Amino acid sequence: xxxxxxxxxxxxxxxxxxxxxxxxxxxxxxxxxxxxxxxxxxxxxxxxxxxxxxxxxxxxxxxxxxxxxxxxxxxxxxxxxxxxxxxxxxxxxxxxxxxxxxxxxxxxxxxxxxxxxxxxxxxxxxxxxxxxxxxxxxxxxxxxxxxxxxxxxxxxxxxxxxxxxxxxxxxxxxxxxxxxxxxxxxxxxxxxxxxxxxxxxxxxxxxxxxxxxxxxxxxxxxxxxxxxxxxxxxxxxxxxxxxxxxxxxxxxxxxxxxxxxxxxxxxxxxxxxxxxxxxxxxxxxxxxxxxxxxxxxxxxxxxxxxxxxxxxxxxxxxxxxxxxxxxxxxxxxxxxxxxxxxxxxxxxxxxxxxxxxxxxxxxxxxxxxxxxxxxxxxxxxxxxxxxxxxxxxxxxxxxxxxxxxxxxxxxxxxxxxxxxxxxxxxxxxxxxxxxxxxxxxxx
Ligand SMILES: [Zn+2]
Numbered sequence: 161x162x163x164x165x166x167x168x169x170x171x172x173x174x175x176x177x178x179x180x181x182x183x184x185x186x187x188x189x190x191x192x193x194x195x196x197x198x199x200x201x202x203x204x205x206x207x208x209x210x211x212x213x214x215x216x217x218x219x220x221x222x223x224x225x226x227x228x229x230x231x232x233x234x235x236x237x238x239x240x241x242x243x244x245x246x247x248x249x250x251x252x253x254x255x256x257x258x259x260x261x262x263x264x265x266x267x268x269x270x271x272x273x274x275x276x277x278x279x280x281x282x283x284x285x286x287x288x289x290x291x292x293x294x295x296x297x298x299x300x301x302x303x304x305x306x307x308x309x310x311x312x313x314x315x316x317x318x319x320x321x322x323x324x325x326x327x328x329x330x331x332x333x334x335x336x337x338x339x340x341x342x343x344x345x346x347x348x349x350x351x352x353x354x355x356x357x358x359x360x361x362x363x364x365x366x367x368x369x370x371x372x373x374x375x376x377x378x379x380x381x382x383x384x385x386x387x388x389x390x391x392x393x394x395x396x397x398x399x400x401x402x403x404x405x406x407x408x409x410x411x412x413x414x415x416x417x418x419x420x421x422x423x424x425x426x427x428x429x430x431x432x433x434x435x436x437x438x439x440x441x442x443x444x445x446x447x448x449x450x451x452x453x454x455x456x457x458x459x460x461x462x463x464x465x466x467x468x469x470x471x472x473x474x475x476x477x478x479x480x481x482x483x484x485x486x487x488x489x490x491x492x493x494x495x496x497x498x499x500x501x502x503x504x505x506x507x508x509x510x511x512x513x514x515x516x517x518x519x520x521x522x523x524x525x526x527x528x529x530x531x532x533x534x535x536x537x538x539x540x541x542x543x544x545x546x547x548x549x550x551x552x553x554x555x556x557x558x559x560x561x562x563x564x565x566x567x568x569x570x571x572x573x574x575x576x577x578x579x580x581x582x583x584x585x586x587x588x589x590x591x592x593x594x595x596x597x598x599x600x601x602x603x
Contacts, residue, residue, distance in 0.1 A: 204479040206472070206502040208524070210490040211551065212481060218562035221424040221459055224254040226578035227404045228428040228586045229396040233289060233389045243290040245392035250586035251403040253279040254578045260566055280585055283319065283399055285310035290386040300384045303391060304344060308373040311402070319399065322406040326443045327372060328356050331412065331450060339439040343370055344379040377436030398437060400427060405444075408458055417456060421556075424459050424563050428579050431462040431520030431536040444519045449540030452555055459556040459563075462520055462536035463576060469494075469534040472503050473524050477532045484529060491561060493554060494522040497546035512544035521549045523557075527565055533574045535560075 229249035236242040287303055288294070294302050311320040328335040338353030348365035353375065355361070360371045376398060381391050404427055411420035433441055451458045464470055481487045496513040499522060500506060504513075514521070520536030527533075537554040551557065569575040 204476045206476055206498075208476055208480070208492050208498070208502075210480045210492045210524075210526070212488050212490045213558075213561050214488050215562040215565055218558045220256065220563040220566060221422055221559055222256055223423040224256055224259070224426065224563075224567065224578045225251065225404070225407045225423060226254065226426040226428070226576075226582040227251045227400045228579060228582035229400045230586050231389070231392040231396050233392060240291045242292050243288075244292065245287045245289050245389050246284065247287070247392050247396050247399070248282065248284040248586050249396060249399045249403055250283075250582050251281045251407060252578065252582045252585060253407075254581065255279075256563070256566060259577065263570075281315060281403065282585070283310070283314050283403065285395070287387065287392055287395070289389060289391070298384050299386060300344075300379060300382050303382055303387055304371065304374060304379055307376070307378050307395065308371045311373060311399075315406075318406050318410075319402045322402050322409050323376075324357060324359075324372065325409050326402075326405060326440060326447070327353075327375060329443055329446060330357075331447055338372060338375050339443070341370075341375040341377060341436075341439070342380070343368065344374045345370075375439070377439070380436050394435075394437060397429075397433065398440075400429075401433065401440070401444075404460075408460075412451070412456075412458075420451075420458055421456050424461070424560065426576060426578055426582075427460070427462045428465070428583065429462055430464050430467075430518070431460070431538060432514075432517050433519070434517050438517045441517060441519050445538070445540060445542055448519070448538045448555060452540045457556040458538075459560050460520070460538050461560060463579060464534040464536065465574075468503050469522060469524075473532060473534055477524075477526055480524075480526050480532075482526065482529055489525065489527045489561070489565070491526070491557075492524040493549060493551050493557075494524065495547050495549065496544075500546075512546070515542060515544055518542075521554060523554065525561065525564065527568060531568055531574055533576075 227249065229247065231245055231247040233243055233245040285306060287306055288299050290299075292302075293299060296302065296305070311317075311323060324330065327338040335356045337355055338358075340349065340351050340353050342349055343363040343366060345363060345368035346366035348363060350361075350363065350370065354370075354372055358372065360369055362368070363370050378391055378394065381388060381394065404425055407423075408420065408425060411423060414420065448458060448460075480492070481490045494503070499513045503522075518536070520538045523535045523537055525533050525535055537557060537560065539549050539553045539555060543549070543553075554560075564576075567576045567578060569577045569580050572580060
């Protein structure tokens, strides 16, 4: 909270910041002047290059799959407080033709039910975070086993099969070993990963059993007694990715070879995996490059709803077309150089932007005068050039852009209706109330 204005100190009437001694610095003076200048820019100073797009020249994609997740941590009363986290993810198929018949502002519940019937898949699990010890072993080992079992049990192991499919690059004629990882018992480096298709293995150093799910590295976020709720958020992100790729994997293997390229796959949030989880990124890129080379493009978008890119777009969107309902939509593909210079304002030349973590590149889209969004679209292989990516690098961009207008929600600004539906299914509101969950862990 700000202090109330005093009357003793000089300078307050002249300027909010003028009385600070540090204002003698030229740099600070300039900053203060900028801060106190209320006029906003008249033009887009970031030099964003927008390209008009005419949707009627391209055929929209006919099917849409969307994935979203949420998690909640719950603490018990009493000392020490015990804590668990519930994680829920949902994958949803939407028939775009049927979606077109629905009023996006006030969807009729029965029509909505019709669009959704039999087309949603859920996944849910629970993690011990603090002060919970099962009879089977430490919290550390409990989380390791819960990750493995949760992935293997649901949908007859379909999500787990996708983890194997990505880890061993099973779309290739000759699959590879898994990415390298560290033993969860002795932390020795298992450089060669696990051999093709293995579910588990023996650590060469301590002879302990390691699981394929240990490769993801949830244990690196934990200690023996407790886990932070970042384990829950990381698990949610990994499961969203695995669920989306389960749909992609099944379509890819389908006898109708065209099916996979007729579908739009949407992930809520950026196409990014950070920290230890980024070791899945090279495999995902390799698969998407493979689909590109085979002439069977997979159309994927991630939608960012908050963060630096949304803030930046919010500040420049009004300068871009369309400014009236009659103008066509437009888009801007962001190069690595633009992202560094205009979004992060940090010319970090040592690490090309997103090299380790991103499996999609950034894109601004403005659909009508009041609807604009930040999207991520994959390119397949990553290219470290500062002027990468360019328009042709983004996989299936034309068909993605042609599909977007029919998916725009009329309820939330800049939202996509399938994401909104997936969000409804995966959100907290469908958890039992916190009180019930609390009783559950106090038992
Ligand atoms: Zn070991």
